[in-house]
Amino acid sequence: MYTRYARRLAAFAALLALPLAAACESDPNEPEIAERLVVVVNSTENSLSLVPQEGGDVVQTRKVQLGAQGSPVGVAALGQWAVVPLGTYPFAAVVNLRTSSVTSTVALPANSGATGVDFVNDSIAVVANPGRNSVSPVNVLRGTAGAEVAVGTYPQAVVSDGARVYVINANLVNFTPAGPGSVTVLDDRLRFVQTVQLTGVNPGAAEIVGNRLYVLNSGTFGGNDGSLSVVNLQTLAEEARYTGFGDFPSSLAAAPNGELYVGIYGTGIVVWNPSTTSFRIGLNDPIEPGNQTVISGLGFDSSGRLHVTNARSCVAADPGFVYRLTSSGATDRSVQVGVCAFGLAFADVPESDD
Template identity: 70%
Template sequence: MQNRFFRRLAALAALPLLAAACDGDGPNTPRIAERLVLTVNSVENSLSLVPVDGGTGTQARAVGLGAQGTPVGVSARGAYAVVPLGTYPFAAVVNLRTGTLQTRVALPAQSGATGSDFVNDSIAVVANSGRNTVTPVNVLRGTAGAEVQVGTYPQAIVADGARVYVLNGNLVNFAPAGPGSVTVLDAQLGVVRTVQLSGVNPSAAAFVGNRLYVLNSGAFGANNGSLSVINLQTLAEESHHTGFGEFPSSIAASPGGELYVGIYGTGIVVWNPQTRTFRVPLTAPLTPGGSGIVAGLGFGPSGRLHTVNPGTCQTPGVMHRLTGDATVDRTVTVGICPFGIAFADVPEAEEED
C-alpha cells in the first residue's frame, strides 16, 4: 500500500496553499460564518472539513466526491472548494456553507487534473497534467472554459490575485525528464512568460514578499529536493538551493516569513529566506505527533501550523494543529490517505430581498 502511495505522490504530488482572508470592518464586507481547514482523502474520495478553532473534541465533517478519481489537492476561496479528480476528468466543486458536493465539472479527456487555485471569487484554474494545459472552472455556474497551453506536466498552481503561476513538473511516465518550469499567466489567463528552473520536478510553492519560492521534489531515490527562488518583478529564477532531502512535497510560509517544508517520511524542515539557511535542519526535523509522515501543511488565520499524516493509507489519517513551539495541541481524525491542506473563511449567506 505504501508503494501505491508513493506512486500516487510521484504522479500527482503537491498542492497549493491558499491563505485565508481576514474579517473586514466595512459595511459591505461579508461576515465570516465559519473558518475551515480542508484536506482531501485520496483513497476514499472525500473532503474533510475541520473547524480551525476548537479544542480536542473537534470533529471533521466528510463530503463525498463520488466513486471515481484520484484526488490529491484542494483549493478554496469563500464558500467554495475545488478538488481536481486526477484520473477521472472532472473537478469537484464543494459548497462549504452546506458541506455538500455542488457539482462535478467536466474537464478535457485524459486531463489527469491535479493542482488548482482561485483567480477570483468565481474562477478557479485547474492543471491538466496529462494535456499540458490549464482549464478555468466557474464554481458558480459549474462550467469549464477553454484550455490554455502551458508547460510539460503542470501539476500545481498558485495565484496572488494579479497573476497565476503554473508549476510544470516536466515528467514523462511520472519521472523527471529534466528541470521544470513555471508558466506565468495574467488575470485573464494570457501567458506572460515561462520561467526556466534549475530544480527538478517543481510541485509546490509559497509567496514571501516579492519572491515566489518553488519547491522542487526531485526524483524518487535521488535525494535531490531543492528550492528555486523566483523574483516576481523580473520573473526569473534568481537563485537555487539544494539540501531539501528525499522528495519534499509541501511548503508553507509562516507569519514571520520562514518556509516550512514537509518531507514525507522525514518530517518538517524550516528554512530562513533571509539567511538562506536551515533553522530546523534535516538532521533534526519537526515530527508532529512523533511521526515524520507529513503529506501536507499550512498556516491558519491565527498563525498556527496544521499538518496531515496519512499513516499507511489503509485506515483514517489525522490532522494535527501545532502551537508556536511546534507542540501538537489538537489532533482530529480525518479520512483515509489525507493529502494537502487549504483554508477557507466561509462567509454568511447573503439575505435575499
C-alpha cells in the same frame, strides 16, 4: 500557504477587514464569518473532511463525499467554495462549504489527470491538467470549465496572487523527470506572460512571499536531491537555487514571518529562513507532528497556525489525521479525518445573505 491565503482575502470582500481588525472598525456591510474550516482531502476515500480551526481534539467534523470515482490529492478554498481536482477521473468537484455538498462535477478535457488548483478570483479556479500540458479555468458559480490554456510539460501545481497565475511544470515523461522544470506565468485572464526556466528537477509546490516565488523541487525519488528555487517576480527569472532539502520533499507553506516550512514524506518538517538562506530547523532534527514523520500536506491558517496532514497507511482501517501545531512546533491538537488525508486548504466561510 499563509501569504497566498492573505492575498486571496483581498479578492473576497467579506474578509478585507480581518488583517486590520485590531486597528479599524469592521464594515457593517460585510458579511460575518460563520465558521473557519480546515478543508482536508482524503485521497483514497475520495472525500473532504471539514474540520473547525478552533477547538481541541474532539470537534464536530463534517464529511463531503466527492463521488464514486477519482484520486484527489489537492484542494483550493475561498469563502464558501472549494474546488477539488479528481486526478485520474477528468473532472473537478465544486463544493459548497456552507451546505457541505457538491454543487457540480465539472468536466475537464479527456486525460486531464487533474491535480493542482488555485483561485484567481472569487469565482474562478484554475486547475492543472498534467496529462495534457494545460490548465483549465473552472467557474464555481456556473459549474462550467472554460477552454484549456497550453502551459509547460506536466503541470502539477498552480499558485495565484490574484494578478497573475503561476503554473508549476514538473517536466515529467512517464512520471520520470526529463530535465529541469519551469514556471508558466499567465495574467489574471489566463493570457501567456512568460516562461521561467528552473534549474531544479521535478518542481511540485510553490509559495509567494513578498516579490519572490519559492518553488520546491522534489528531485528524483530516492535521490536525496530536493531543492528550493527562488524566482524574482519582478524580473521573472530564477535568481537562486538552494540544495539540501532531503529525499523527495513534497509540501511547502509560508509562515506569517516569511519562513518556509517544508514537508518531507517519511522525514518530517524542516524550516528554512529566506533572509539568512539557511535552515532554522534542519534534517538532523525535523519537526514530527504527533510523533509522526508521514507529512502529506501542510499550511498556515489565517491566524498563523500550522496545520499538518498525516496520510498514515491509506487503508480503511488506518484513517488519517490533521494536526495543529504551536509556534514552538509542539502538537497542539490531533483530529482524525478520512482515509489517506493529503492536501489541505483553509476557508473563512461567510454567513448566508438569506
